[in-house]
Amino acid sequence: MVLSKKVKPLKKRTTLARKLNTPQVAGYVFILPFIIGFLVFLALPILLSFVFSFTDYNILQSPEFAGLKNYKNMFTADPKFWKVFGVTFYYVIFSVPLRLMMALAVAMLLVKNTKLSQFYRSVLYLPSIIGSSVAIAILWKRLFASDGVINGILGFFGLDSQIPWLGRSDTAIWTLIILSVWQFGSSMLIFLSGLKQIPVALYEAAKVDGATGVQNFFKITLPMLTPTIFFNLINQLINGFMAFTQSYIITQGKPRDSTLFYTVYMYQNSFTYNKMGYGSAMAWFMIIIVGLITLFLFKTQKYWVYYEAEG
Amino acid sequence: MRLGLRKKKLIARGVYHLFTLLFALVMIYPVVWMIMGSFKSTSEIFQNPEALLPTTFSFINYKVGWQGFAGYTFGLFFKNSFIIAGLSTLGAAISSALIGYGFARCDFKFKGFWFACMLLSMMLPFQMIMIPQYILFNKMGWVGSYLPIIVPQFFGQGFFIFLNVQFIKGIPVDLDEAARIDGCTIYTILPRIILPLIKPSLVTSAIFSFMWRWDDFLSPLIYLSDPLTYPVSYALKMFSDPTAGSDWGAMFAMATLSLLPIFIIFLTMQKYLVEGIASTGIKG
Numbered sequence: 001m002v003l004s005k006k007v008k009p010l011k012k013r014t015t016l017a018r019k020l021n022t023p024q025v026a027g028y029v030f031i032l033p034f035i036i037g038f039l040v041f042l043a044l045p046i047l048l049s050f051v052f053s054f055t056d057y058n059i060l061q062s063p064e065f066a067g068l069k070n071y072k073n074m075f076t077a078d079p080k081f082w083k084v085f086g087v088t089f090y091y092v093i094f095s096v097p098l099r100l101m102m103a104l105a106v107a108m109l110l111v112k113n114t115k116l117s118q119f120y121r122s123v124l125y126l127p128s129i130i131g132s133s134v135a136i137a138i139l140w141k142r143l144f145a146s147d148g149v150i151n152g153i154l155g156f157f158g159l160d161s162q163i164p165w166l167g168r169s170d171t172a173i174w175t176l177i178i179l180s181v182w183q184f185g186s187s188m189l190i191f192l193s194g195l196k197q198i199p200v201a202l203y204e205a206a207k208v209d210g211a212t213g214v215q216n217f218f219k220i221t222l223p224m225l226t227p228t229i230f231f232n233l234i235n236q237l238i239n240g241f242m243a244f245t246q247s248y249i250i251t252q253g254k255p256r257d258s259t260l261f262y263t264v265y266m267y268q269n270s271f272t273y274n275k276m277g278y279g280s281a282m283a284w285f286m287i288i289i290v291g292l293i294t295l296f297l298f299k300t301q302k303y304w305v306y307y308e309a310e311g
Numbered sequence: 312m313r314l315g316l317r318k319k320k321l322i323a324r325g326v327y328h329l330f331t332l333l334f335a336l337v338m339i340y341p342v343v344w345m346i347m348g349s350f351k352s353t354s355e356i357f358q359n360p361e362a363l364l365p366t367t368f369s370f371i372n373y374k375v376g377w378q379g380f381a382g383y384t385f386g387l388f389f390k391n392s393f394i395i396a397g398l399s400t401l402g403a404a405i406s407s408a409l410i411g412y413g414f415a416r417c418d419f420k421f422k423g424f425w426f427a428c429m430l431l432s433m434m435l436p437f438q439m440i441m442i443p444q445y446i447l448f449n450k451m452g453w454v455g456s457y458l459p460i461i462v463p464q465f466f467g468q469g470f471f472i473f474l475n476v477q478f479i480k481g482i483p484v485d486l487d488e489a490a491r492i493d494g495c496t497i498y499t500i501l502p503r504i505i506l507p508l509i510k511p512s513l514v515t516s517a518i519f520s521f522m523w524r525w526d527d528f529l530s531p532l533i534y535l536s537d538p539l540t541y542p543v544s545y546a547l548k549m550f551s552d553p554t555a556g557s558d559w560g561a562m563f564a565m566a567t568l569s570l571l572p573i574f575i576i577f578l579t580m581q582k583y584l585v586e587g588i589a590s591t592g593i594k595g
Binding site: 035139 | 324327328331332334335336338339341342344345348356357359360361362406409410412413414416417418419420422425428429432434435436437438439440441442443444445446447449463465466467472496497498522526528529532533544545547548551559562563566567569570573577581584585588589
């Protein structure tokens with residue numbers, strides 16, 4: 001006790017500069033922008049949006065408490081809500097697995113090292129770099145127009161070339177799914193680097209045991225890639241549910257809302273009809289759905305994701 | 312007669328390349344078709360949609376498209392895009408490097424908590440917070456300006472922070488300690504030792520940031536209303552609205568131009584793009 005009292009005045013003399021130099025303080029100095037940004041642009045808005053979801057708010061007048069009205073309307077009185085939820089779910093359930101399968105298949109094709117590997121990789125990666133731009137959305141409209149490229153090519157091969165891809169509800173959504181699958185490039189790169197990390201010794205041992213290519217794939221390649229697949233899956237699922245530009249520009253939800261994505265409907269409610277409260281409720285519903293799916297995947301990963309023994 | 316082993320290998324290789332090349336060409340065909348379409352007349356785009364090469368190369372679409380709409384040329388929209396993407400990139404790259412350094416090299420209280428917050432910010436998409444953010448920026452009087460788009464970038468972006476943390480952790484701590492013995496502090500080690508060494512992660516965050524901001528359509532859609540302030544992405548959508556079905560040639564010309572900066576980055580910076588994706592798994 002006596003000792004600590006003696007030390008104290010000494011501590012007081014430590015200058016501010018010295019204090020700033022301890023990792024304790026310096027750490028906070030460096031991450032301060034993040035803390036501010038996180039609180040102001042993320043934590044505060046997300047909390048506010050939770051509060052707004054229980055109000056009627058048209059942004060011009062101050063919000064009015066409405067209890068569970070928004071949620072009640074959403075679940076029981078707005079058939080369009082379930083429609084867009086179903087459309088988005090359909091889009092995600094097809095586009096994400098197809099994109100990942102495509103990425104894996106092409107990655108396996110390109111893992112072989114040849115003089116042209118670099119070139120193939122570049123060409124196949126490009127769509128994922130530009131795929132979400134407005135330019136490509138406009139292009140997609142023309143590709144799938146009744147008098148567009150796809151029908152033109154079908155006609156060239158003497159096939160049915162009168163399909164109104166964007167005009168039918170069963171085909172319009174698939175033009176968006178195809179656009180998403182087309183952007184498999186970045187997942188492909190991740191799989192490629194995953195494939196290269198699989199020890200060659202495993203395949204050599206399998207060869208000695210007389211394993212076939214198919215066995216190799218299911219017994220070695222796929223299990224060794226599950227951590228990569230897991231990471232990709234979560235990322236792509238979230239992105240899938242958030243898809244906006246495609247639906248907003250290419251199909252505008254047409255025909256008959258069969259391609260109206262959740263985020264677009266949320267945008268319309270909030271910014272076109274000025275129903276900020278309803279939009280907030282929609283956002284929170286989606287956060288919970290995506291959160292639950294992510295949680296489910298994390299909880300079940302022990303059954304299918306293979307991690308090498310590590311410390 | 313049985314084929315020799317060498318011959319067999321040669322055929323297998325030929326089949327492999329033929330297949331892969333064909334597949335790559337099919338995948339890239341739409342983009343090439345659009346670029347070629349920008350040199351065709353609109354009637355040609357409609358009459359022979361399956362054709363790739365234009366009968367005559369003409370730059371008239373570029374001339375017409377450049378005129379833009381509502382009295383504003385695409386020159387203005389490009390300038391706006393460069394301002395938005397440029398400033399955002401500057402902010403995101405620098406702040407993320409500083410924050411990454413803090414996470415990677417300092418031990419402080421609640422570090423685990425803040426790191427978890429950072430990961431959370433990576434997972435939480437913009438779409439989920441756009442409504443309250445809009446309300447917030449509306450209260451601040453920022454709606455209609457670039458501030459809501461640019462300012463948040465100056466407070467670090469999860470992916471880039473993560474990238475920098477990974478990268479800085481790969482630099483031996485011995486270097487820091489040697490510098491400390493020579494009289495460096497935590498603050499001077501960053502510019503003198505770390506910054507020169509993390510050039511790859513800085514460049515990677517910068518190019519991804521630039522590409523994402525350049526392509527961004529949703530935030531201009533929400534925050535901007537005056538054509539004078541439109542970036543290329545949003546202007547292109549507006550341009551396509553009234554002209555839909557009429558001047559596709561001009562639209563393709565401007566669409567191609569809007570992708571030009573991305574193409575240039577893609578061709579010159581591919582090493583960084585590939586490494587960035589492989590090391591963090593970020594989307595492209």
